[in-house]
Amino acid sequence: MKEFLEQVWWDNTVRLYAVVLAQVIVVWTLFRLLHRFIIASLKKIASRTQSQVDDALVEAAEKFIIPFLYLIINYGIIQQLTLSAKVDHVLKVAIAVITAYYFIRFINHAVQLSVNLYMQRKDETPERIKQVTGMLSIFKGFIWLAGIVMLIDNLGYNITTLITGLGIGGIAIALAAQNILTDLFSYFVIFFDKPFSIGDAISVNNAAGTVERIGIKTSHVRSLTGEQLVIPNADLVKSTIKNFKRQQRRGITFKMNVRYDTAAEKLDAIPLFVEQIIKAQPDISFDRCHLVSLGDYSLAFETQYFVESADYMLYLDRQQKIFREILKAFSDKGIDFAFPGQTFILQHPLTVAEKQ
Numbered sequence: 093m094k095e096f097l098e099q100v101w102w103d104n105t106v107r108l109y110a111v112v113l114a115q116v117i118v119v120w121t122l123f124r125l126l127h128r129f130i131i132a133s134l135k136k137i138a139s140r141t142q143s144q145v146d147d148a149l150v151e152a153a154e155k156f157i158i159p160f161l162y163l164i165i166n167y168g169i170i171q172q173l174t175l176s177a178k179v180d181h182v183l184k185v186a187i188a189v190i191t192a193y194y195f196i197r198f199i200n201h202a203v204q205l206s207v208n209l210y211m212q213r214k215d216e217t218p219e220r221i222k223q224v225t226g227m228l229s230i231f232k233g234f235i236w237l238a239g240i241v242m243l244i245d246n247l248g249y250n251i252t253t254l255i256t257g258l259g260i261g262g263i264a265i266a267l268a269a270q271n272i273l274t275d276l277f278s279y280f281v282i283f284f285d286k287p288f289s290i291g292d293a294i295s296v297n298n299a300a301g302t303v304e305r306i307g308i309k310t311s312h313v314r315s316l317t318g319e320q321l322v323i324p325n326a327d328l329v330k331s332t333i334k335n336f337k338r339q340q341r342r343g344i345t346f347k348m349n350v351r352y353d354t355a356a357e358k359l360d361a362i363p364l365f366v367e368q369i370i371k372a373q374p375d376i377s378f379d380r381c382h383l384v385s386l387g388d389y390s391l392a393f394e395t396q397y398f399v400e401s402a403d404y405m406l407y408l409d410r411q412q413k414i415f416r417e418i419l420k421a422f423s424d425k426g427i428d429f430a431f432p433g434q435t436f437i438l439q440h441p442l443t444v445a446e447k448q
Contacts, residue, residue: 200236292335
C-alpha cells in the first residue's frame with residue numbers, strides 16, 4: 093500500500109493526490125454545513141428585524157462571498173500539486189475570470205440594493221422603483237464593460253488599442269444616435285425632476301390625458317378620447333406641462349353681463365347675493381364679485397371662487413349648483429342678462445313745412 097501511495101503520476105505522488113482530494117472533500121463538507129446551518133440561521137434572524145441591511149448582507153454572503161471563497165480555497169489546495177505550465181496558466185486564467193465575474197456581480201448587486209433601499213426610504217412608488225431599475229441596467233452594462241477591460245489588462249494583453257477603438261466607436265455611435273441620446277437624457281430629467289408620474293393627468297401642448305408609461309425614449313399618454321399618444325421625452329422636457337393630479341384647489345372665474353337699463357339698487361345687490369350663494373356651498377372659498385367693465389352692450393360682473401379639492405367631478409357639481417342658484421336669483425329679482433345687440437332709432441323724414 094505504501095509503495096502504491098509513493099508512486100508518481102504526472103509529477104505528483106498518489107499520496108499527494110489523496111491529500112488534495114481529502115482536503116477538497118473536507119472543504120466542500122464544511123461549506124455545505126455553513127450554508128445549511130449558519131446561513132439559514134442568519135436568514136431567520138435577519139427576517140425578524142425591520143432593517144433590510146442585514147437581509148442584504150446575508151444575501152450577498154450567500155450569493156457572492158461564500159461561493160467565491162469556496163473556489164479560492166479549492167484553488168489554493170490544488171496549488172499544492174506540481175502542475176504543468178499549460179495547466180497552471182489555464183487555472184490562473186480561470187481564477188482571474190471567476191474573480192472578475194463575482195466582483196462585477198457583487199458591485200452591481202450592491203448598487204442595485206443601495207438604490208432600492210434609498211427609494212424605499214423616500215417612499216417612492218413601485219413604478220418609480222421599476223423605472224430606476226431600467227436606468228440601472230445601463231449603468232450595470234458600463235460596469236461589465238469596465239470589468240472586462242480590466243480583466244483583459246490583468247491577463248497581460250495590451251488594451252491601449254482596444255480603448256482607442258472603443259473611444260472612436262463611442263464617438264461615432266454618439267453622433268449617429270444623437271436623437272436617441274437626447275431622449276435618453278430627457279428621460280433622466282423626467283425621472284429626477286419628476287414633473288409627472290404614471291397615473292397623473294397631464295396636458296402638454298394640444299394633448300391631454302393620463303400617463304400610462306414613461307419609457308427611455310418615449311412616454312405613453314392615454315388621451316381623453318381613448319387614443320394612446322406616444323410623445324418623445326425630448327418634446328415633453330421642452331414643453332410646458334400641466335399636471336392636474338397635483339392640483340390642490342381649482343380656481344373658477346366667470347363673467348355675467350347685465351343690461352344697461354338695470355336699476356342701480358339691483359346692480360348693487362348682485363355682488364351681495366352672488367357672494368351669499370357661493371359661500372353657502374361646501375368646499376368653496378369665495379374670493380370676489382365686482383363690476384369690472386362697461387361693455388358695448390352690457391355691464392360685466394366678474395366673479396372668482398375656489399373649490400378646495402382637485403376632484404374634477406366635485407368641481408363640476410359645485411359649479412352647476414352655483415350657476416343654477418344665480419339664474420334663479422336673477423329671475424326672482426327681475427334682473428335680465430344682456431345679449432349682444434344694437435338699438436336703432438327710426439325717425440320719419442321731416443316735411444318742408446316742419447323744416448320751416
